[in-house]
Amino acid sequence: MAATGFDPPSSASSDSDGYDEHVFFRDIPEEDENLDDYNYRMSLIHPTPPPSRPTSAAGSEYDLLAVLLSTPSFESCLALENSSRQRTTSMSKTGKSSTKKLSAESILQSKTRTIYTAGRPPWYNKAGEQVEPFVIGICGGSASGKTTVATKIIESLNVPWVTLLSMDSFYRVLNEEQHKKAAQNEYNFDHPDAFDFELLLPTLQRLKEGKKVDVPIYNFVTHSRETRTKPMYGANVIIFEGILAFHNPQVLELLDMKVFVDTDADVRLARRLKRDILARGRDLEGVIKQYVNMVKPAFSTFIAPSMVHADIIVPRGGENCVAIDLIVQHIHSQLQARGFKLRPTLAQSYAGQPLPEALALLPETPQIKGLHTFIRNKDTSRDEFIFYSKRLIRLVIEFALSLLPFKVSFQTAWYILFYIELFWSLLTCAESGIHSIAYAFPNVKIVTSAVDPEINENFYVIPGIGNFGDRYFGTEPTITVTGGSIKATAGGSCLSRVETKEASPV
């Protein structure tokens, strides 16, 4: 672990794996202990509106929306929206099938809100069944790079919900005598007795069950637990790292994949010296004394022998991109097998079905065709891509606004903003995406300038655009091979997210 007063990292999230973070489905009884957990997640998505109305038009769009959310008119609209919301399938003006069924299970009722959803929380599969997260244990000597490896795995995984639990959070509370020893670098923090396995085990168990836990926050400078704790939540992937991660047989049982970070002792000592002096308030003599008397012997007695449990050994730690890439690929296949990875399924789910009624397509004028010609050309420069995309986006938004049922009046601005929430405006959209949105948000109008029948195995719209976001923001991963060395750029921390774009002759 690298930081002083370690604040245990909680969940990393991203939204690029086909999960919709606005879509949660959970059957929560009123008194459910997990309701707070749920409300916490929902509050991240729909932050509580500020109480007062912004005083001037200079308020941000967010402020305006927040005010809208708190206005009675919004709430009555929401109630209307809620009361009429239905799960629908295959609707089309032209289509024969027009099944509409009320979906009681998509209503979440808490004391304060009614929330509609046709989806699921991230740790449920497509059928709404709870799926166990994939738990990875990372073991290795002190300063071997366990945290660095965990962080790189999280970065490369690109999975919406990952929880990182560090064994460092479970150091026991010391008594006065032990504190004195610790101050003289004579307390053995590397012996298994230094860890509170009685708390660690149920914490990991609960996380694996998808429940909320409160994790102690350990302060390396004072060798003590802070009074506050850090809430953590179930996830798709849980990473548990620590010097004795493989020591306790019951903890070992919970680990689906065991990774050992194997870094040379001299490298570990050098890193530890630097870290403990800079970040953990130690001095040179103290660090060396502790290392020689306790850290090194404990490594030989407890840590090195636990390497036998490892499924994967990562020499050198975080710089070993090949090993991290292998781990990431394995996790992806495990998530796929558990039904977490819904995107490929969703991409195939609606093949051949008529487009939903919720779709409003811009008329295909020569101007729209022309703009699409530019942005679908793979050779269009990024500047031009942005320029033409913005023009197209503007037309889509204008078209969406023209569909709004409002009268021009003083209050119009407020209502426009409200209705934008009910529109999903897209520059272009694949058929499968339109169906997925229409299914998850039946009352939302989808406005787009083009419908693409196909996406490829990377979920790229065909033809031409590739990943719109990557092209727009200039984050397309590339790899160049020059003189036998490989250079990965733009988000390619490790090779899993890097594609071969160009291989120059060697």
Ligand SMILES: Nc1ncnc2c1ncn2[C@@H]1O[C@H](COP(=O)(O)OP(=O)(O)O)[C@@H](O)[C@H]1O
């Ligand atoms: N490959 C690396 N090169 C240089 N420094 C590193 C490398 N990996 C880790 N470190 C540094 O070494 C220290 C310990 O790394 P960390 O990942 O926290 O190890 P651990 O979790 O095993 O204690 C940190 O200060 C970190 O920045």
Ligand SMILES: O=c1ccn([C@@H]2O[C@H](COP(=O)(O)O)[C@@H](O)[C@H]2O)c(=O)[nH]1
């Ligand atoms: O109060 C403390 C608690 C722990 N340590 C040392 O920390 C390492 C474990 O942390 P890593 O992040 O895995 O390096 C362990 O070797 C303990 O000796 C400490 O010095 N003081």
